[in-house]
Amino acid sequence: MLNIAIIDYPNSLQSAVYGLQEMFEMANGVCQSQQLVERFKCDKLTCQQLSTLPAFDAIIIGPSNNSEFYLSPDPNLLEWITVQHQQGAIISSACAGTFIVAATGLLTHKQATTHWGLANEFKLRYRQIDLTIEKILVNSIDVITAGGMMSWLDLGLELVGQLTQPSVMRQLGKQLVVDTGLREQRYYQQFSPILNHGDGIVLKAQHRLQHDLAQSISMAALAAALHLGERTLLRRFVKATQLTPMQYLQHLRVQRACDLLETTQDSFESIAYRVGYHDVSGCRKLFVRIMGLTPSAFRQRFVG
DNA sequence: AAGAAATGCCGCCATC
């Protein structure tokens, strides 16, 4: 029997809590049809129900829409997770749940992911965790994290696959009509620049880049316009935004290109031109590097 | 597809 604990912490997304329970029930059906002996037993646990229970095979900490709990989680829950991990349980999280796992220290110096919209906040709090926000799922065997509000689907499937057989996961994916192939969170990601850093000059630089992204802007010109030395602008910019001006501009341009791919029928060639590139192939290369798929694949996926 | 020219990045160090 495979014991799964789904933590129903305050404000946790209820569709995920119940959806996961039902997913494991369905997985039991698939196991049966494939003549496998494995069976899942799911427990939904609130923070008050933790102490007396036996060791689990996997713990799931799901998404939340409300930061109140996951930014300052119950120490008893953290302790309990740590003990379960020591006893061999797989610790897993989806979306904001990764904040709770991070607070236990289990992710230190490991790869992890969470919702892309929470990336800046996460990096601020947990500098020693290697956040790979472009991925939907990061599986380190004993700890699994997932990004995206609906990534509990991916997480559930991954756990089913890891605890039973990949064939069970694929069959379950078919029943649910959910993609079990490779997918990345960055396909869905939008550039969310840091603006609340409190450096007014850098903010002006950011606005100027945003406004002038269609033209080629040199760092020298930007520095001059702001009455700053180039070296200083660079340092202040990186400190405030976590990106070099060039990287920042590239993200702005790719973001604009994504918008245009979605909202217009224009060729990528003309889009490239409108986001400041005189060289389509260079623009395409950049797009693939940041988004993880080609412009045409992007358009196909989102405007189909 | 590849390479040359331009531009950006960054360590070092002196300066304010």
Next chain:
DNA sequence: GGGATGGCGGCATTTC
């Protein structure tokens, strides 16, 4: 002295 600034040289990246 700590902290921010900025000039310079050269390595790296970007662009066409």
